[in-house]
Amino acid sequence: MQVDRMPQPMQPRAARTREVLLRAAAEVFAEVGYTRASLVKIIERAGLTTGAVYFHFKSKEGLARAVIHEQAADVEFPQGEPGLQHLIDITTHLAVELQQNTLLRAGVRLAVEQNEVDLQEYEIYRWWAERFKEELAAARLKGQLLPSVDETAFASLLVAAYTGTQIMSQLATQRADLPGRILSLWQCLLPALAPANAIAQLTIPVPGSAGQGGA
Amino acid sequence: MQVDRMPQPMQPRAARTREVLLRAAAEVFAEVGYTRASLVKIIERAGLTTGAVYFHFKSKEGLARAVIHEQAADVEFPQGEPGLQHLIDITTHLAVELQQNTLLRAGVRLAVEQNEVDLQEYEIYRWWAERFKEELAAARLKGQLLPSVDETAFASLLVAAYTGTQIMSQLATQRADLPGRILSLWQCLLPALAPANAIAQLTIPVPGSAGQGGA
Incomplete structure (x- = not known):
């Protein structure tokens, strides 16, 4: 991208x-x-x-x-039909990519620390929010969202929560615990996003298990 | 503190x-x-x-x-009984403080950009999470939380989401829209945290209205 x-x-x-x-x-x-x-x-x-x-x-x-x-240019996003499962898969995949993908790591680092050097680049945050919002819009069409959910606000919250989570994980463990923190993020957020029957059909990958993209 | x-x-x-x-x-x-x-x-x-x-x-x-x-040393935290309303009041107050409290602004700025200078200070993030968790524990005793909520995980998510939100607000509007973003954060998160009857009893201050600490 x-x-x-x-x-x-x-x-x-x-x-x-x-x-x-x-x-x-x-x-x-x-x-x-x-x-x-x-x-x-x-x-x-x-x-x-x-x-x-x-x-x-x-x-x-x-x-x-x-x-x-261009931080996401080397990320191979997971295949799959847009919707809640795909959104979870993307964020889980990014947690592993943030441990090893140099372009992504550098781009995220600069985006967070840019205030120190006055770059004033907000656009990349908007880009991620737009990407997440598309998944939420697809989830809406599939009946996966609670009626109360505002997709735009939630997508923005997700970018904010992800940003803060990776900063904390970087400081605490050099991002070794990032996949676990993203799992925990979803466990906290899903009840605000989807009805119980939709949540029951989702797979939230547990870090270290198969399907973790070879991390 | x-x-x-x-x-x-x-x-x-x-x-x-x-x-x-x-x-x-x-x-x-x-x-x-x-x-x-x-x-x-x-x-x-x-x-x-x-x-x-x-x-x-x-x-x-x-x-x-x-x-x-010592970033929070000059913050006069809102009075009130611990619980969900107090937690909301604290985060709302912090949004205004982040616009004008120099010690808090500097401490938060350094905490976010510290990777650039290898300070490796994670403790302050843990401190805020502990503070938020105390409010959630009080909320639990008052019957304000859904049974599924993990207070530790949610407190950590709240610190992460707050951190990311203020970074985005700083880049987008020099934090002018931070109170509005915190309001939106609560609108997204509350359904994951509290049952509808508990939410109905909460006041989420709308930015610009009375009681906003003179911002």
Whole structure:
């Protein structure tokens, strides 16, 4: 996904250079954060010339914004029909991805710590809320939601709760307990979202069991 | 509150110096964040000598940790009997405080962005969860909770959701819409927490109305 900021089509070689650069930047940002990352270090990591880099990005800030916007580009979202089960599967999958997917880890880290460097990038939070809302809208059509549920408000709450949960998990255990915390999040939230008979038909994957995406 | 790290009793004058210093640090951290804050700037702001400062704190990091731990020291928590209404009142009050209470703003900012500077302070998140859990335990005794609710898990979710909500509100509107977002959070969460007859007896303050603490 590219959050409405997909660059114009480019030549395959230029596109490949950009990919390499974006991932080198993600590695460095994920390791040391924004302040301690330097453009020189990123260029070195990418094994590119300075000229090739400046064709795509003018600054560390530009690279950071691209990493934030394209944080989910390497996530292979779980297959499945949209609805509550799919929403649970996506959030469970993301908990594992946040332990190992460098672009996602870097993008989430920058999105959380961006205030420190005044990036003011709210769009990515809106993007996730929109994505979750689509699943809730599908759940509504399937009769999986309680009549009282406001899909827009709930999607926004879910993004907020997920954001805070991963911050706490990062501090407490370097995200080792994140899948368990997401399980607990759903156990708390589901009674506000769905009637008991719909909940009974859902599978909330228990961390460490089969189907956890090989984590 | 001091999160289990209350310093030993000190002479009144030394204690006053520490207070002045902590609030000067909070001002600077709230304005520019950790990286761009300097010990020199904080000492200047406090109008103290370097010696007076080093008696209390050896480094910017030490000051930042104190601001994180003591973030709620200037919050006048709403009166009231513990329980669901009190919990709602506390979170609503905090939304207004986060717009104007410098020590709280700085402490929350540092707690969120601390990964950028490796402070690894999880304790403050645990402290808030403990505080919310006490209210939920009181709510349980009053018969305000659904039997299914796990107070520990829900308190932790509430801290996570609050943390994420204030980050999003900060990015979207510099926290101008935070009281509205907290109202929305409760509208989403309450059906998972309390039976309908208990919800019917609660007052969720609407932002901008009377009783909003003068915000």
